[in-house]
Amino acid sequence: MRPPRRGVSTSNAYTQAAVLAALGILITAAVYGVVALTVKADDIGLYLTRSTSAAVRRAGFGLVKGVPVLLKTLAAVGTAAMLWVGGGIIVHSLDGLGYHRPEHLIEAFAKSVEHAVIVFPAIINWLATSMVQACLGVVVGAVAIGVVKAFGGNTAVKENWEEF
Template sequence: MPSGLVALLDDVATLAKLAATTLDDVAGAAGKAGAKAAGVVIDDTAVTPRYVVGLAPERELPIIGKIAWGSVKNKLLFLLPAALLLTAFAPFLITPLLMIGGAYLAFEATEKILEKLLHDHQHEDALLHTAGDPEELEKLQVKGAIRTDLILSAEIMAIALARLENLTLATTAVALVIVALAITAGVYGVVGLIVKLDDIGIHMAARRNRSTQAIGRALVHVVPTLLTALSAIGTAAMLWVGGGILLHGLEELHILTPLPETIHHIAEVIAGGAGPLESAVEWFIGALGGAIVGLAIGGAIVAVVRMLVRHPEKLITD
């Protein structure tokens, strides 16, 4: 999935390069920035399908379209101007803001894991209680998805911005627009395909050709498992991306540097004996270390938030 999105970025960058020679820097910068943000892209792709669960099949694609349009507005109307202002006036804030976003991703993932373990469905129950009819439920789902997308899009744009060094403000702006549009198209194109796989399977199962029928029935049976797997992948991605951002931020700010250095060293030592799989093993160990850090930070935040929710008077008295 990430490789497909990065390939999409490369294609868009190539078109931009043909449009004007001044976009040569943009082409390389957009591809590099998009590749760096691939971890958050996985999370974005994995998280979104759950927002159409429980809604009418004919409303699935229109809802995905609304969320995609909200994502474009998030990136271009809010996050792009903020990113350019940071670049021009306060580049030193990029790393701390990235770390705040990483901590939020770790918190979200840890809370999801805790809710799963405790069979706590308060969020879903509250949503169903608030919505009086299917139309209202759809509006609430779209609103919630766009809000989540804002956080993930902020991470994508911030990560991309961190990779666009030594470029003019105009070139940075064009590169960020390319990254924003290409990733949005890639993510929601994949999401649209995922949520319609069961319908595709039903149509195929109704055909006369036996091979087509078999593939259709297989699709119908595999979609629930795929959605469950995507949910797990999304949670894992939140942890490793969030934890990885925090580790990178600690290195950049020279805070607790032994922690990220130790994880890098362990990854290199273990990967050293992996032969041709060295790069993959090193990435996996690094991602695992990031996930553990994310789980620790996220767990601490969850504990504080749940304590304050149970005892709101502490917000006043403290």
């Protein structure tokens, strides 16, 4: 017979808080480290181009040429993720406030797409739900920008939005 599992969830509140804080600090440091490396990757590549080794120089040129593509890709993926998350927050918040219709409509749409496509039903359902939530995020964001532009607001914000 196996002994009962003893993990963080069965520990006291102080241990749980300490583990949560330590993980939060560790994950934050890791994320900022990856961001710092990503931002400095082209500088690292430029440094490597001055090497005497042909292979290292080639890697440096690859970084110098590849990092802008990576950053543009990250910008697009990050924007899509923010729109999706924003739409999801709106839908779930409305549901929490007692207005369940948007969430039910999205669920019904996702189910119909799931039944129409047939393959990988869970993935198709998730993709359909995410797509609608992202579209909702775009619409609400566009309306918010329009309202701020129309009715004033912070002039610094208005000046920056003129670029759009």
